[in-house]
Amino acid sequence: MGKLNRSLESLAYMFRLVGDQTRLRILVTLRDGELNVTEICKKLKLPQPTVSRHLGILRMGGLVSNRRSGKEIYYSLNEYQADRYGKVLNDKLNRSASIRIGPMIFGLSKR
Secondary structure: OHHHHHHHHHHHHHHHHHOOHHHHHHHHHHOOOOEEHHHHHHHHOOOHHHHHHHHHHHHHOOOEEEEEEOOEEEEEEOOOOHHHOHHHHHHHHHHOOEEEEOOEEEEOOOO
16 A cells, blocks of 8 residues: 555646646647747746746656756756656657546647
8 A cells, every 4th residue: 555655646746746737838848849948938928937937846846857058958858757657747748639637638739
């Protein structure tokens, strides 16, 4: 039962991370490749402080990684750890047009 509880806690944590619409939009935007904050802001039509705050949460949660190139910081989807259910999320973001959770279907169309 202990392993199941840890798995459920891990899954619940991931859902909290992607439960925010802005963070989910950032993840969907990053599935096409690495972008800097300015590029993400333009694509999502959001202010830089908002995007930066959500990128920080996603980075601390292990869903996004970053690299510095000069003054720019580029963000990309992280190579997730299986115990955080990231591979499932990554597969959904990269290969599927929707995510089905019970009776609900969430569309993830590229824009």
